[in-house]
Amino acid sequence: MxxxxxxxxxxxxxxxxxxxxxxxxxxxxxxxxxxxxxxxxxxxxxxxxxxxxNLAARALRTDKTRTIAFISDVVATTRFANGLIRGTLAAADEAGHVVLLLETGGEPAREVQAIEAALDRQVDGFIFAAMRAREVFVPALPAASRVVMLNATSRQHPVSVLPDEFEAGRAAIRLLDSAGIRDGLALIGHNPVVEQGYFRSETVSRRLAGIRAEMERLNMAFVVEESCWNWEATHGYELVKGLLDRRAPIKALLCLNDRLAFGAYQALGEAGLKIPADIPVISFDNDELAADLRPGLTTFALPHERMGQEAVRLLLAPEIEPFEHLIPMTQVLRESLSNIGDG
Amino acid sequence: MxxxxxxxxxxxxxxxxxxxxxxxxxxxxxxxxxxxxxxxxxxxxxxxxxxxxNLAARALRTDKTRTIAFISDVVATTRFANGLIRGTLAAADEAGHVVLLLETGGEPAREVQAIEAALDRQVDGFIFAAMRAREVFVPALPAASRVVMLNATSRQHPVSVLPDEFEAGRAAIRLLDSAGIRDGLALIGHNPVVEQGYFRSETVSRRLAGIRAEMERLNMAFVVEESCWNWEATHGYELVKGLLDRRAPIKALLCLNDRLAFGAYQALGEAGLKIPADIPVISFDNDELAADLRPGLTTFALPHERMGQEAVRLLLAPEIEPFEHLIPMTQVLRESLSNIGDG
DNA sequence: CGCAGTTGCTAAAAGGATTTAGCAGATGAT
DNA sequence: ATCATCTGCTAAATCCTTTTAGCAACTGCG
CATH class of the missing domain: 1.10.260 (434 Repressor (Amino-terminal Domain))
Known part of the structure; x- marks a missing residue:
């Protein structure tokens, strides 16, 4: 041999x-x-x-490695990372590239380290991903570096990929409207009065803006709006239980994400209320959870996989396309709203 | 400049x-x-x-890159990937290494491609991760390659990291026993008669073996064992609903994973049964879900993060440690069992 | 025929590190 | 005084590609 x-x-x-x-x-x-x-x-x-x-030899000569760095704040806690990574991986593979995965925990020091590690390996480009879309600070990079922000924005780097939250917000209201739900609608997760002056992530703001814009257009209004800062199941439960306890006149729930909706399900279930017959529920994200709920949760899916793909496409595109790229959030109809006619 | x-x-x-x-x-x-x-x-x-x-230059000369390849079948569908990847990333970072993430979808052709891509980049070692522990076929590799199997085993590569399913199975039974639950216990997810001749993943077999070994030791027996192939929420729901419909004399549920338990919760809830007062429930995995259920689900956690760390440690260790490394699954006590005394 | 341009190919440099082989001077032993 | 050894360091080869510069033979044209 x-x-x-x-x-x-x-x-x-x-x-x-x-x-x-x-x-x-x-x-x-x-x-x-x-x-x-x-x-x-x-x-x-x-x-x-x-x-x-021998790619090392080639890289030495050409400074190209067919490798892209995916630098994220947290892979850990969030199930969302999966889709972003999967899409990135698929598109990179398609283009004959390979992905270096780096995690910073959101700490500036580790961000710098991660960038240096990537630079040392002469990656062809950087994808900075945030698990909660936010304004991200990116440490200085060689001027020539190609950068795409994924589920994030940055002042220095104008190419970004985001879910089209605004349109999803509008679509959610249109869906409710077309299902004949025009009053008795409760918003779970946000109250503009309570939260005045606080800034949520960019994407969340847009989601809300879309909702409110379309409601205004259709001349609709929430009967009640419940605020909570972290959108977790337990808060959904408590908020909805609170509403039920004080006999708020609610006929339908618009939850700001699926985990809140999950909590809402629990509260409604305990109270003996049926979804959607008594109270239809819709929501956002299309968490894995949404399909497993009973009845299935109608929700607007975060298009993480497509976002990852788009990020790679933009990174490797011959021309820089220096603006926001919004990926549509698709409506996932399940029984929590679609059966509305049956009741 | x-x-x-x-x-x-x-x-x-x-x-x-x-x-x-x-x-x-x-x-x-x-x-x-x-x-x-x-x-x-x-x-x-x-x-x-x-x-x-310049690492390319160094690699050219030394064949070392301080890069390790993480080759997995699917990052996608499974929330489990997160923990494995996170642990791997953390430990690699600690050791001054960096991780190349590759996905094969379990297809041999793409496995070969992924390996070649990694080889071309002269990675220092391979971690093969399977999202469902199984016997994995690994295509031929240069003889000198360092390989660790993560949540998987392979005939050719003896270094592997697995959750200690057997002990977790035993611990689950001990937990039930010490809570005074000795009869009326239903097993949700497996029935040896129905599934005779079928082989589940290695780890699942061990989980079951641990359960059965400890039951034998304590002279316990299930009152009923319900089989289903995929352990998803909907199956948990149907199986438990079936049990309730035919008035099986059940007093407690041992679910083989958290998603089954989630389905069980739904069925019990519909039937107006309280957890744990009427029926305590325990389970395995410590899915994200488990904390959000109401009441919280007592479960045995898959130690994915630690597994990832251990894999990196073994990969970079000076000596090869050619055997299985079992990482303990820790018991996560929540209300679905711990409140047993209250009822 | 002389010259320009094409065709088909190659020698050698460059890229940036590690590593082998070895040199000059100092020291110590005999 | 001679030889061996040690000390502190360096020249040059090597890893494997890509790329620049250019050569020799041939064609076409006036």
């Missing part, structure tokens, strides 16, 4: 040509003047020897 | 020494005979210039 790696020199030798010729042919240079026969011989030799270029 | 990268030659020049000396000093070679003063000068020069070694 020839233990040694096969090098370009081996291929050239077998093909009876110079290394230069072999290199040009294998890298598919356009206007070389090498003969068709030379091409054939080199390809044959490469195939026969099972030649694979 | 000096746009050019600073190289070792620059450092050497500034320090007034040869490149050889600079290299030896910066890489911390042990028995070089260079003077203390030379050391100081080189370090000072490196710091002053902000020198960072």
């Amino acid at each position: 020839g233990k040694k790696r096969v090098t370009l020199a081996d291929v050239a030798r077998l093909a009876g040509l110079s290394q230069t010729a072999a290199s040009m042919i294998l890298t598919g240079r356009p206007d070389t003047r090498l003969s068709a026969e030379a091409h054939a011989r080199v390809h044959a030799a490469a195939a026969e020897l099972g030649y694979r270029p | 000096g746009k050019k990268r600073v190289t070792l030659a620059d450092v050497a020049r500034l320090a007034g020494l040869s490149q050889t000396a600079a290299s030896m000093i910066l890489t911390g070679r042990p028995d070089t005979r260079l003077s203390a003063e030379a050391h100081a000068r080189v370090h000072a020069a490196a710091a002053e210039l902000g020198y960072r070694p």
